[in-house]
Amino acid sequence: PPTAPLHLISNVNETSVNLEWSTPLSSGGRQDLSYNVVCKRCGPEGTRCQPCGNGVHFSPQQLSLRATKVSINDLQAHTNYTFEIWAVNGVSQQSPGPEQAVSVTVTTNQAAPSPVNSIQAKDITRHTISLAWQQPEKANGVILEYEVKYYEKDQNERSYRIIKTSSRNTDIKGLTPLTSYVFHVRARTAAGYGEFSAPFEFMTNSVPAPIIGDGTNSTVLLVSVVGSVVLLLILISAFVISRRRSKYSKAKQDADEEKHLHQGVRIYVDPFTYEDPNQAVRQFAKEIDASCIKIEKVIGIGEFGEVCSGRLKMPGKREICVAIKTLKAGYTDKQRRDFLSEASIMGQFDHPNIIHLEGVVTKCKPVMIITEYMENGSLDAFLRKNDGRFTVIQLVGILRGIASGMKYLSDMSYVHRDLAARNILVNSNLVCKVSDFGMSRVLEDDPEAAYTTRGGKIPIRWTAPEAIAYRKFTSASDVWSYGIVMWEVMSYGERPYWDMSNQDVIKAIDEGYRLPPPMDCPVALHQLMLDCWQRERGDRPKFGQIVNMLDKLIRNPNSLKRTGGETTRPSTTLLEPVSPELSSALGSVEDWLQAIGMERYSDNFTAAGYTSPEAVVHMTQEDMGRIGISSAAHQNKILTSVQGMLSQMQQIQGRMVPV
Template sequence: QMDSRGIKRLLFSYVLINGIFITLQTKEEVLLDMRASGSELGWLTWPYEQGSKQGWEVVQRSLNGSQLYTYSVCNVGEHEQDNWLRTTFIQRRPSASRVFVELQFIVRDCNSFDGSSLTCKETFNLFSSESDADIGTSFRKGQFKKVATIAPDEITSRNELRINRETRVVESLSRKGFYLAFQDIGACMALLSVRVYYKTCPATIKSLAAFPETVAGGGVNQALREVAGACVENAVSEESPRIYCTMDGEWVVPVGQCQCKPGYEAVNDTCRDCQPGFFKAFVSNDACELCPVNTKLLSSGALFCPCAEDFYRAPDDPTTGPCSGLPSAPRELVATTTQLAAGKLQLSWSPPEDTGGRSDISYSVECRRCEGTACQPCGEKVRLEPASSGLVDTRVAVSELEPHLNYTFTVEAHSGVSLFASQGTPHPPKVTSMRLDERSLTSLSLSWAVAPRRPVPQPTRYKLTYRKKDDNLDVTTYTVLILEKSSVQISDLSPGTAYLFRVQALSPEGSPGGSSIEDEFETLTEGKEDGHISEDTYFSSSEQLKPLKTYVDPHTYEDPNMAILKFASEIHPSHVTKQKVIGAGEFGEVYRGILKAPGRKEGAVAIKTLKPGYSEKQRQDFLSEASIMGQFSHQNIIRLEGVVTKFKHAMIVTEYMENGALDKYLKDRDGEMPSFQLVGMMHGIAAGMKYLSDMSYVHRDLAARNILVNNNLECKVSDFGLSRVLEDDPEGTYTTSGGKIPIRWTAPEAIAYRKFTSASDVWSFGIVMWEVMAFGERPYWDMSNCEVMKAINEAFRLPAPMDCPSAVYQLMLQCWLQDRSKRPRFPDIVSLLDKLLRSPESLKAIADFDPRVSIRLPSTSGSDGLPFRSVSEWLESIKMSQYSENFTCAGVVTMDQVLQMKNVDIKNIGVRLPGHLKRIAYSILGLKDQTSTLSVFAV
């Protein structure tokens, strides 16, 4: 007869030999698989006593060349058992807040022992504990919370093995990882397998919308997780597509159907372009249609089928319908003289033999009278009844004819397409706007937009005329170009010279259309390069695109729509594809999307939308930002691609900035970027602001949150027009009689008197410089707006951020001079930053840093004489609360212990990011200075 330990090992060997571990593969992502690890598990047992036979034990066996491990315990003869087995740290996927724990185990029947097991149990407990870092061998029972008591369905006797399989759910996980622990309270059992996993809904395409792989279920007590999708390529949707992922990893209830764009049809899960000879004119999931009669068969992807030669569509005909020919002449014209003496006769005729395929046939009658060889219209002297044109019947009565004169009558047949008989095609479109795309010393690249028109004509050519602006009008030299597309690059121009341009659209026969307004553009001046300064891609030339005119406030227009028409290009909504929501603006959601317009390169864009239920005033306020942006053209100003105004859902389309807002970008890279790179970003912002100030535009809301960053780390000024009330961030604004303004970024005179000038923008730029060097830290920390204003009026200025070059901090202080006339101008700022970048050694001198100023101190101190009562309170004050558990696990629980720490100690407890390491170290340095005296500036 074997003892309990012998029985335990025998049972486990039996399990391994028979290989009965079975894992069903479903829609699961495994985080831990005890059986599949194949190596030493490294799980922690407690209590651990060297040489003791008590507690959990690991047993290793080989099966088919693989190493398998199990844990067992069997102390049924001992009193008050409390044996713990803890897993290693289990990393959690951020969105997996709910995981499943699948257990395989055996439990021996307590009745199978010889009466010496009065304390024997047949259950054990499952616990969990969350953590942001691996705490190693540190173990405290108080860290764990109970998940469930596990009771076997099958009890193992001496002669028969019974393997149990149980699954439990651990919910509400929110930290970077977690531990599982198993508590034995006196059972004889073996833990054969532990598998931890979460379920996912696999990536899928439904209703032409693509949805990513998603962790199943929602949060606590939520059975569904809402998932946003994106329409597949060449599909669009008015409503953002979304779907729900159940806890069982199944997709249910899709919302917001995507439909194929014009020129594409739904085939399986894609939008395929229409095949040659087929077309589709509208957004839908209908199949492409066969081109109607009398049309040309275009290549694939046709939105419509143009009319064949000598066939036309009437202005009111749908572009999806057939084309018609011109009617032939009426037949059998007869004049019947009923009362010739009275000057009357009857004209009649037969309909044309060929109506051109139309039923809207009408007739007109022309009368001419001749005396000798001279003929002229009859005029009103001759009456035709019922009329001389628009006749539906094939007869007309003529009266008031004079004797002894020759009369000639001509009858013409007309239809809806007869207007094309003399023109051949409709009038060419009107050019609505021109824009400057690129320029150099001797060249300008221009493009223009045209008003939409119907019926759709043949491809349009353009006539471009230009001259020097300062030419004497008596001897002006014009250059004329005939172009096949709506863009041109003009070379061999004079440097620093303004030119006037005018564009006309031409029909294929050369007939002109409406002219655009005359626009003025200027080449670069000598000494300036095109586009970029070669030394670094972060910097743009301060004279890169010299403003040619003064900014025009769109609110001065009596009709705001005229400002939109003048300064922004209209985009057809079918050319814009929304992909995913990337933010929320004042008026609605902001999407990442694709702009694919004819004649333009396809590219990523940001799309601002207007939420439903808007008023007309909200619509005008929304579009006014486009009227502002459309006047700017500079590398460091966000570029307006165009607007959608002629359809139900208004949109503003701008270039897409991959790295998003500057403040968030810097927060995510705290301490990871060198000063030279940060100053380069400031240089770009300053160049953009110089351009705006040269145009007499005052931004009024310059802040890091309103600077966008692209993949090349170019910074671009955005979010124009603080004429709107800023309601997004009540804590960041201060109400006055004239609206709300962002206090932390606003100059004192603008707060007190609402005097916004380029000088007040310079003050704001100084705050932006501080944000950049502080890696996105909030200006003035958690001071209230009233405290900020009081401090500024008492001459307090933000201290230098850590590792800030002295020259940069001195420029900040110059920007914050109380007398606005003494602040530097943006040209001065650009010049100074340029000099710093050309002499990197000038950035090596670091400004004095006082950690006592940059940390918010409470008004009272703790009992230990320090300004903080606990370690957690101190960490919260420096925005480092995520490391509270690291300090606790390392045994650093008092502020006195904190003061004894060195850099190596901070690293050893798990602080790895350079920026976080610096912040904690500098704070400790500051606290040491405060043990006898509190801070100079305690808020």
């Protein structure tokens, strides 16, 4: 039989896991080598493992795999899984042994719930429909609430209404008699909303016939007839008005739809807006009894005091490792408020790529903030310690996790303002989590900070130009910082802009220079960095788009194989650009256009004679219009990518890249 597969790596994407491995050292001297995948669901720390069962799906298949990769989907959220990859051939059944397998243990992330399968109408009257439904087949966490969307069948679906409920039933009131309504239901966990259910249609009852006397009471008859006529006129008027209203401008419909789409999305609350800061702490952070905490050792020094590792044992729960930030003695009221503000911020977040707050200790001294413990410390130090040890896919997985956490923060309208590898923490499973939510303070002692024109201190090397010049911090400025984090990850923790001074960095950025790709960095990743470093913040991608882009790269590993060639890491010299001689590593124009999603213009380039990278690199915006590329967005994307080509050669010559 063959030996075990080699170099097994995993990438977790919510409730899916991608596995990839290399062929065994020995195939047993046979040509019929294949692979079987064993899936086990395990308790904490790999205990009590049992087979995954039939609900898990393998792509392309679980047994007799010829390829050296597989995707496992429809796993449970927040669950430990152990996967074994067995190398087998025609004689493996004769003497199977553990030396034929390699294994990896992972923990899935939280994910949105699956769709609700069915909706039932328990009771129907003229104006009310009572609905009930079952919990989604895969809740993927605690269901926080359900959202019911409904609209009249004959009306435009965009004119829907929304009702939210924490239970699996609700009464829809105020409906029109004898009218068909369409209903959809979806569930929400901390990871967000799942998909809406399929449409379910129910009709309200008709208006009952009026009860009239035996004809001898003419007054009753007259009142009944008049009442019926008035009711009929009211219904006709309401129908005409509703028809007129349905013809209102599309802009208002779009605005209403936007409002509906964002109902239920949690928005970050700034603790500094509270008149009493202690109220924010009480609202967003759980008070922990100091007797539940055991401090073991000091692991660092924070702005307000020591940072320690220790253990937390809450009543009825198992003991866990935690990190403990303490407030040093002799603090002022302002220092206490600033210290606890980070807990008030952190306590509002619940995401697998955001550091988790366990609680605070405020009723005795020292005042403490308790968070989950991240065994591998800060990302920049972790990368420097493990220089060159990870595959490109693993590095992209790290970037994907950070982007996912930042998308969550951006969706909550929270701006981090200090996103850098030093503020990303890494746990034992290599899951990266965004931390350090104290950027509202003035960074008096931060060596990465420099005075701005407005007097405050900010980390220049990670900060967008508009934030440096005007202190305009937005999610778009966080995207710029994310581009720098990408560069840090791909360079294994190298210092951005090397030993250049902060003033030289500001000047270089203002003149249009950008960091070159790190050694062996795929072209697609450096292109994404350049997109994040667009001068106009409106031209930068959103975090949701970044997550989607990284997911595409992970699903298509071949797109990560093209790099700028084998080079040494660039020097710190900042020189004028020179005429580039593009290396053969850039490939054909057709490959380049396909890599940036612009393959639709291949014929335009060929017809105009732009058949080599050397020709393309000299193109201008006017040239783009001349060959039939009229979209300004597409022109900008292509021109930005052209600068990416230039950066390949600038890296070889040790220079920063003009864009």
